Amino acid sequence: MSSSSDWEMPQSFQPKPENYAYDLEAALTSIVGLRAIIPADAFTAETLGTERTGNGVLIREGVVLTIGYLVTEAETIWLHLPDGRAVPGHVLAYDQETGFGLVQALARLSLPALPIGQSKAAKVGDPVVVAGAGGRKHSVVARSAAKQEFAGNWEYVLDEAIFTAPAHPFWGGTAMIGHAGEVLGIGSLQVQQVRESGTPEPLNMIVPIDLLKPILEDLLTMGRPNHPPRPWLGLNATEVDDKVVVARVSAGGPARRANLRTGDVVLAVAGQEVKDLAGLFRKVWSLGRAGVEVPLMVYRDGRTFEVRVTSGDRNRFLKGPSLH
Secondary structure: OOOOOOOOOOHHHOOOHHHOOOOHHHHHOOEEEEEEEOOOOOOOHHHHOOEEEEEEEEEEOOEEEEEHHHOOOOOEEEEEOOOOOEEEEEEEEEOOOOOEEEEEEOOOOOOOOOOEOOHHHOOOOOEEEEEOOOHHHHEEEEEEEEEEEEEEOOOEEEEEEEEEEOOOOOOOOOEEEOOOOOEEEEEEEEEEEEOOOOOEEEEEEEEEHHHOOOOHHHHHHHOOOOOOOOOEOOEEEEEEOOEEEEEEEOOOOHHHHOOOOOOOEEEEEOOEEOOOHHHHHHHHHOOOOOOOEEEEEEEEOOEEEEEEEEOEOHHHHOOHHHHO
16 A cells, blocks of 8 residues: 555656657656554554555645545655655545545645546556656556446445556555546555456456546545445455355444444345345445445344444544534
């Protein structure tokens, strides 16, 4: 998830300026390093750590776009610039639904902003650059390997995520740059895809930039999208043999209060059968806004029974600027 100054990509993976119609070097100066310090008692400290490092991209003067898990609940943020400067920043926004985060620099950056492109126009097979802070040596010549649904076990679904290969080793907050020098998405995860040969291939999961456009002004002015928050259960789940199994329940969260446990199998939401993560989360969200009661049919230790979870607003469990 981090960017680091003591490594570099092999030259064969590094982008070369002569291969691009735009000014590659100028585009890469829009990428900054990011370091966030999170209080030890923060809600996300146990799962995401108290010191998080990664990347971000300047999208307008003083505003850096990154992946939100790097900065959620941060009390201190430093932006590391290409010229060696480190400037403080603060969290402007973190959108739970898309995963995007915004940071406001607290000093003048004097860097070019990368234009926002159209991720829907990016086709599978297109060449891209996955750019990290530190220029060409910290960036990867890649291709768009797939565009498909992604469900994360933390109550997160993208209808169409972008997957790139080869993978960037420090992917958090990297910028996926298209053929015109525009940002098409932000790096979130590394996942494994099994090739036809049976060998695993690491891919980066990229959050498409088109998801930012409808909410950007809301994020800048309010710190969140201007619509009611989704219902949140406070659990992580996994798929096992067409079943959805609870892998973790958040301390103090709605699922824990309703006595859901690790190992519980969720069979249905409000009477509708579920077989995968995306199905579970979408059915929960379809019931209304945060606070709605969510009836779950659960299998545990040979018994099937109903659990009624009073959902919550995930943001209310977070510290500081993330709440706005």
